[in-house]
Amino acid sequence: MILAKTIGSVVQRYQTDGHSPYLMLDEDLDKIILKPKNSINDTISLQKEYLCSLLLDCWNIKTPNVYLCNIDNDLYDKISTEDIRFRYSEFYFGCHFIENQFELNRLFSFSGKVPLRNFQNIESIIYIALFDIWIENDDRKPTNNNLLCSIENNKFELYAIDHAFTFASLPFNSLSDEYLSFSDNDSILYSEVGISIVKSLNINEDWISHLKEYFYLCIDNVRQNINEIFNNIPEYFSILEQDRDTIKRYLFSELRIEEVFNTLLYIINDIRK
Incomplete structure (x- = not known):
């Protein structure tokens, strides 16, 4: 079962050619890599993230645990103004941040x-x-x-x-x-x-x-x-x-x-x- 996480703060944004994900903290201060949709019609890319994570488990190949993430109301007001992608959906793809x-x-x-x-x-x-x-x-x-x-x-x-x-x-x-x-x-x-x-x-x-x-x-x-x-x-x-x-x-x-x-x-x- 994929757990839900509420994101409370931003650590940093990674500028990439793809989804430019964020390193964030959930309410328990656990580190989460979060990806919003890149466009209003970009649902499939996040569907593929979830699907491949579950397929990798069947192959016994290591991949970070994945989560369904939403954004704390106070943070949402700020981050959705800075990054319009957060307005494209109510939930986001998240995965566990691998230390070391x-x-x-x-x-x-x-x-x-x-x-x-x-x-x-x-x-x-x-x-x-x-x-x-x-x-x-x-x-x-x-x-x-x-x-x-x-x-x-x-x-x-x-x-x-x-x-x-x-x-x-x-x-x-x-x-x-x-x-x-x-x-x-x-x-x-x-x-x-x-x-x-x-x-x-x-x-x-x-x-x-x-x-x-x-x-x-x-x-x-x-x-x-x-x-x-x-x-x-x-x-x-x-x-x-x-x-x-x-x-x-x-x-x-x-x-x-x-x-x-x-x-x-x-x-x-x-x-x-």
Whole structure:
């Protein structure tokens, strides 16, 4: 169940090319990253944020906890004057702020094998890359990795964030289950850290077999829970029934699933050649 949060104060705004989110404090002084709609018709980007967070849980990929946020009345009067986006809706997408974090690319400003040994699960970036192909993430790429690296128990943990531009950046009713439009060159595996990890792994037939098993188990897990996933999205951002059917066909198309896995293998082989 996605919890509701009331936001009481602003810490700072992050200027980005996308949603320019805010770091805020809720009534318990917990840090929340908050995203308003970018336009009056931008509901789908926040629907995708909630949907992908729940899908990532089924894949056992770390992502910050998400919340349904509203703004305290006193704060709303001030912030909606400074940023008109807060007038576009009554509720906003929020997620937990990850402490002890830094951008993944900063880790490899001192590249080498020592950082790789400090990953809690070095193959997590492979799983994230595979997930990105499956949901056709247009916004996680070598130049904009949308991954946070957190230090937990003296190990690096990766958190996947920012999923507004997934599902090929299309409306749900425009999705096709007949082909894959993911751009190979935009894979996170072509980042400096991705290349280093791929080249460090002992990739053989057994490794590929285990990865494929993981992939199909994740798909089955989503398939078994997809209705609950849709129902767990806050009602304010609920996905229409006809769009749910389109998403199901898109995610579970056997043709797409096979192409997704083959695309990942192509990227890995291209990096290792």
